[in-house]
Amino acid sequence: GAVVSQHPSRVICKSGTSVKIECRSLDFQATTMFWYRQFPKQSLMLMATSNEGSKATYEQGVEKDKFLINHASLTLSTLTVTSAHPEDSSFYICSANGPGSYNEQFFGPGTRLTVL
């Protein structure tokens, strides 16, 4: 089946620094990827839709200048958390629409971000 990877799986950083998270579709091309954030014991919250070659579409309440998304190729989307603060600590998950007939979304394993 379609595989989506994320890197890093876990990152710890100091407050004020920027962190980049990569999302890759390993065996298929993805023109659209999605970024989610999940706090402990809560559901996934969609942050933005990442479109290859164009600007991302952000959900209401998500700061586009803080969460920079780049989808430069058909297999890679990146999320950069700029000037991270402790409240940005969360589990970040990406997904991509798979190549199958159902077009279901395949999710990455997630990235645990801890901001000290």
Add this chain to the structure above:
Amino acid sequence: LAKTTQPISMDSYEGQEVNITCSHNNIATNDYITWYQQFPSQGPRFIIQGYKTKVTNEVASLFIPADRKSSTLSLPRVSLSDTAVYYCLVGAPGDKLIFGSGTRLLVRP
């Protein structure tokens, strides 16, 4: 707002059949119904998808009535490893997915 409503939690025992029902009263003509499973600190994993009637694969069955305003995920003979959160989502192929609260299933020995 999520398009679906599910029970917050369910308990079961090993070997039992578990049925999780999801309400989606405002489902659109182009929407499919998809169920995902999520373990702690992992991304969701696709379980099954359907449009109408019944769909079965190697891990689950999905029952959808004619009006499509609800659906039921059926897990046959659950094991401890089926303890997870199960999400029901509706949307057209390629659409963004809005997650609801999901159902926390606890399987006891």
